[in-house]
Amino acid sequence: MMKPGDTILRMEGIVKTFQAVRALDGVDFDLRAGEIHALVGENGAGKSTLMNVLAGRFADYGGRIALFGRDVRLTNPRQALALGIGVIYQELSVLGNLTVGENILLGHEPGGLVPGTLDRRALRARAQGILDELAFDLSVDEPVAPLSHAKQCLVEIAHAIRKDVRLLVFDEPTASLGADDVERLFEVIRGLKARGIGIVYISHRLAELPLIADRVTVLRDGKMVGTRPMADCRISDLSHMMLGRPLTEMFPPKRNTPGETILKVEGLSRPGMFHDITFELRAGEILGIAGLVGSGRTEIARAVFGAERAAGRCTLEGRVFARRSPRRSMAHGIGMMQEDRKRDGIITGSSVALNVGASVLDRLSAMGVFLDPRRIRANARRMIDRLGIRPPDPARAIQTLSGGNQQKVVLGRWLSRDPKVLILDEPTQGIDVGTKAQMYRLMMDLAAAGKGIILISSEFFELVNLADRILVIRDGRIVREMPGPGTDVDALFAACVRKGDS
Amino acid sequence: MTRDLGAPKSAKRGWRPSFQTVQALSVVGLLAAICIVASVRSATFFSWQNLVYNVLTNAAYLGIIACGMTLVMVAGGFDLSVGSTTTVCSVAAVLTLQAMAGQPVWLAIAVAVAVTTATGVMLGAVNGTSVAYVGVNPFVTTLSTMLIFRGIGLILAHGGQTLSVPLAFKSVVGRIYWGKVSLFGVAEYQVTIPILIFVGVFAVSLYLLHLTRFGHYVYAVGGNENASWLAGINTSLVKAATYAICGVTCALAAVIYTGMSNTAQASSYGGLELVVIASVIVGGTPLGGGSGGLFFTLIGLLLLSVIENLLPQFGVQEEYRNIVRGLIILIVVAVDVLVRGSGKKARRT
Numbered sequence: 067m068m069k070p071g072d073t074i075l076r077m078e079g080i081v082k083t084f085q086a087v088r089a090l091d092g093v094d095f096d097l098r099a100g101e102i103h104a105l106v107g108e109n110g111a112g113k114s115t116l117m118n119v120l121a122g123r124f125a126d127y128g129g130r131i132a133l134f135g136r137d138v139r140l141t142n143p144r145q146a147l148a149l150g151i152g153v154i155y156q157e158l159s160v161l162g163n164l165t166v167g168e169n170i171l172l173g174h175e176p177g178g179l180v181p182g183t184l185d186r187r188a189l190r191a192r193a194q195g196i197l198d199e200l201a202f203d204l205s206v207d208e209p210v211a212p213l214s215h216a217k218q219c220l221v222e223i224a225h226a227i228r229k230d231v232r233l234l235v236f237d238e239p240t241a242s243l244g245a246d247d248v249e250r251l252f253e254v255i256r257g258l259k260a261r262g263i264g265i266v267y268i269s270h271r272l273a274e275l276p277l278i279a280d281r282v283t284v285l286r287d288g289k290m291v292g293t294r295p296m297a298d299c300r301i302s303d304l305s306h307m308m309l310g311r312p313l314t315e316m317f318p319p320k321r322n323t324p325g326e327t328i329l330k331v332e333g334l335s336r337p338g339m340f341h342d343i344t345f346e347l348r349a350g351e352i353l354g355i356a357g358l359v360g361s362g363r364t365e366i367a368r369a370v371f372g373a374e375r376a377a378g379r380c381t382l383e384g385r386v387f388a389r390r391s392p393r394r395s396m397a398h399g400i401g402m403m404q405e406d407r408k409r410d411g412i413i414t415g416s417s418v419a420l421n422v423g424a425s426v427l428d429r430l431s432a433m434g435v436f437l438d439p440r441r442i443r444a445n446a447r448r449m450i451d452r453l454g455i456r457p458p459d460p461a462r463a464i465q466t467l468s469g470g471n472q473q474k475v476v477l478g479r480w481l482s483r484d485p486k487v488l489i490l491d492e493p494t495q496g497i498d499v500g501t502k503a504q505m506y507r508l509m510m511d512l513a514a515a516g517k518g519i520i521l522i523s524s525e526f527f528e529l530v531n532l533a534d535r536i537l538v539i540r541d542g543r544i545v546r547e548m549p550g551p552g553t554d555v556d557a558l559f560a561a562c563v564r565k566g567d568s
Numbered sequence: 569m570t571r572d573l574g575a576p577k578s579a580k581r582g583w584r585p586s587f588q589t590v591q592a593l594s595v596v597g598l599l600a601a602i603c604i605v606a607s608v609r610s611a612t613f614f615s616w617q618n619l620v621y622n623v624l625t626n627a628a629y630l631g632i633i634a635c636g637m638t639l640v641m642v643a644g645g646f647d648l649s650v651g652s653t654t655t656v657c658s659v660a661a662v663l664t665l666q667a668m669a670g671q672p673v674w675l676a677i678a679v680a681v682a683v684t685t686a687t688g689v690m691l692g693a694v695n696g697t698s699v700a701y702v703g704v705n706p707f708v709t710t711l712s713t714m715l716i717f718r719g720i721g722l723i724l725a726h727g728g729q730t731l732s733v734p735l736a737f738k739s740v741v742g743r744i745y746w747g748k749v750s751l752f753g754v755a756e757y758q759v760t761i762p763i764l765i766f767v768g769v770f771a772v773s774l775y776l777l778h779l780t781r782f783g784h785y786v787y788a789v790g791g792n793e794n795a796s797w798l799a800g801i802n803t804s805l806v807k808a809a810t811y812a813i814c815g816v817t818c819a820l821a822a823v824i825y826t827g828m829s830n831t832a833q834a835s836s837y838g839g840l841e842l843v844v845i846a847s848v849i850v851g852g853t854p855l856g857g858g859s860g861g862l863f864f865t866l867i868g869l870l871l872l873s874v875i876e877n878l879l880p881q882f883g884v885q886e887e888y889r890n891i892v893r894g895l896i897i898l899i900v901v902a903v904d905v906l907v908r909g910s911g912k913k914a915r916r917t
Contacts, residue, residue, distance in 0.1 A: 121798070144800040159795035161788055163858040172788060173799035175781055182780045225799070 070100035081128035097264040104279035110496040111285040122146035150232035167193035167206030215360035235266040317531040322513035324351035334378030340542035347518040354533030362542035371402040401480035402489040411476040419446035419460035449478030470501030489520040591852035591904035627873035628762035629821040635773040636814030644790040644857030648710040651840040652717035657822035660687040662731040662832040669734040692815020696808030721834040744827025790857025
């Protein structure tokens with residue numbers, strides 16, 4: 067049996083590559099029983115990948131893992147589960163078609179008397195027991211699909227916590243929780259720690275770490291930066307370690323000046339998603355939209371762009387813009403970079419040139435019909451130079467580029483159309499620090515050139531450093547408007563989660 | 569407190585939480601409406617003779633395969649090869665009976681059923697291995713095996729000859745299809761043996777899908793394969809098993825069909841897969857899986873079978889019938905998509 071303080075996990079020189087991209091490059095990590103070890107880093111730094119290795123998700127990693135003093139090679143999730151590893155995933159892995167209870171005990175269903183059968187009554191009772199122990203306000207018989215994101219998160223947590231679990235990984239569990247739920251979650255985590263379970267706590271929200279972590283390890287661009295006891299660390303040290311430079315150097319000086327109103331949104335509503343959204347965007351302005359995951363911020367932006375149906379009125383440059391659709395938005399000069407690059411952004415299998423040109427093929431074709439390879443290549447070259455896309459090869463297949471460069475290609479697609487309004491939904495998600503700084507400069511350049519930019523981001527420091535104004539969205543409503551410059555990140559976060567101050 | 573609030577909900581939901589009830593109810597309604605109209609307009613429709621001997625007996629062997637198909641489709645799969653699998657199985661059945669000529673008849677039939685079932689499992693396992701372990705898309709896999717199995721049937725039948733059951737066995741084998749059993753000893757209420765076999769297969773499938781861990785995992789894999797895998801479920805085995813079970817149901821259908829015709833032909837059963845898949849889809853099990861179930865398939869099958877029975881009775885010419893069949897499937901699914909608002913306009917998942 068392990069005593070508190072014994073090392074239960076040692077990972078050494080872990081390497082993992084995806085196609086052309088080296089996501090983890092010789093990372094060391096260790097964990098003791100009864101310890102909460104925070105793993106921090108920017109999006110794309112490799113935190114989740116490291117924990118996915120531990121969860122047995124990849125069979126092709128390099129390096130050594132010793133668990134409870136024994137060398138192991140983790141090649142599938144079943145094996146990791148059997149060794150007592152539990153993971154609460156960031157992208158929820160609950161099953162919408164099953165009930166809460168069925169989800170909690172998925173893979174561990176109690177059997178009946180006849181082998182192979184399922185004892186549904188025992189399943190309900192066991193699941194209820196777990197819910198009672200955690201004091202989660204859920205009913206075992208509820209179907210999961212209609213639950214809120216936060217509640218589905220609780221289901222996922224309840225699923226990972228089993229009797230025999232000895233090592234738990236929380237992958238950004240607070241990303242979509244309100245303040246009350248975060249507080250409750252921390253209590254749960256401390257309770258698990260007291261039972262001698264080793265806990266890995268992944269986050270990029272530094273402010274919460276002093277409340278919960280014993281030690282902290284920082285990753286940057288797939289490499290290990292260092293491990294420190296939390297007590298010896300200041301938040302500013304951590305952010306410096308994460309970014310590789312002081313935070314202030316990341317952002318360009320503000321040099322845009324908001325002018326005339328270019329886009330007016332009035333009473334935009336979609337039942338169950340967002341209500342009565344009214345705001346204005348001016349030319350040369352960066353308008354930030356802040357809110358938790360699931361607050362409706364993405365849906366609102368998609369509705370303005372026409373990718374989602376909604377009641378309400380949009381006025382573009384003084385003219386009512388009716389029957390919105392992505393096609394018509396494009397024609398009228400509104401562009402939107404989607405949050406999910408893989409699903410809604412890149413066209414896998416096509417070249418960089420075709421990806422950059424996808425929205426302007428009409429202009430790059432003879433008589434608007436016959437593709438003109440020379441014009442397509444020229445357009446791609448222009449964007450490669452302007453955005454610094456690496457490698458600078460228009461013929462390259464898009465999926466072989468790094469996340470940051472794929473993102474630049476998608477941005478290049480919209481810039482090829484030269485839109486008046488550009489909506490950016492989490493534009494810096496999953497890209498490296500250098501590319502982020504570049505993205506920030508580009509946004510500022512575009513705003514300075516008179517474009518209207520709507521910026522949605524979970525990284526609140528991006529919003530306060532780039533935006534002129536910030537709309538705070540909570541439960542599908544605009545609850546506040548804050549100025550960008552001078553607003554404190556913590557104040558903005560508080561506005562996003564607090565109840566009852568609207 | 570929460571528990572008390574939860575209990576009646578679950579009682580009301582019955583077998584499992586289902587998001588298909590709209591479609592199921594509309595199909596039941598449509599079926600009832602058609603039956604009522606048919607009973608009024610047609611003298612023969614609402615008779616034991618027509619319903620049991622024509623509609624249900626005909627539906628029975630399709631229904632047996634539809635049970636297997638439902639498992640495959642709830643798990644998110646698809647099987648185009650069931651027609652060809654049934655062909656190979658029926659050829660195997662007759663060949664075995666031929667080889668057993670001269671043996672006691674019940675022994676011969678028992679061996680033939682065993683060989684046929686084994687053949688079905690094997691062919692299903694080929695599909696399952698390709699889909700679950702190699703990772704070839706179900707549509708591509710079963711499109712290919714549909715052709716391959718059809719070819720195997722041709723070879724086994726010596727290039728498409730009609731194989732006959734040995735004369736000595738004919739009357740006994742024929743009873744598998746033509747035999748009748750009285751219900752509760754009442755002579756005028758007789759059911760056919762295929763219906764009884766179907767009821768048995770349906771009951772076993774129901775048990776498998778709803779009362780075993782395997783069945784639970786079939787829904788889990790269809791709901792979200794990746795999440796199921798992460799929860800430690802052997803998703804490949806679950807998927808492969810559904811195809812093997814589907815193969816078994818094909819074998820049972822082949823046994824019945826052999827009883828009916830006393831022959832096996834490599835050219836039979838073309839198009840059978842489409843009727844079976846249509847029953848499952850009309851019932852409300854979606855392509856992609858995760859929900860639906862056997863009762864849904866049953867009502868889908870009944871709807872299609874009743875329509876099939878009524879088309880000639882209502883004087884719909886042969887050349888128009890496919891249009892009617894196609895329209896029914898399209899309309900039922902389209903209505904469901906529109907009612908639930910999951911159509912093109914609500915693209916966000």
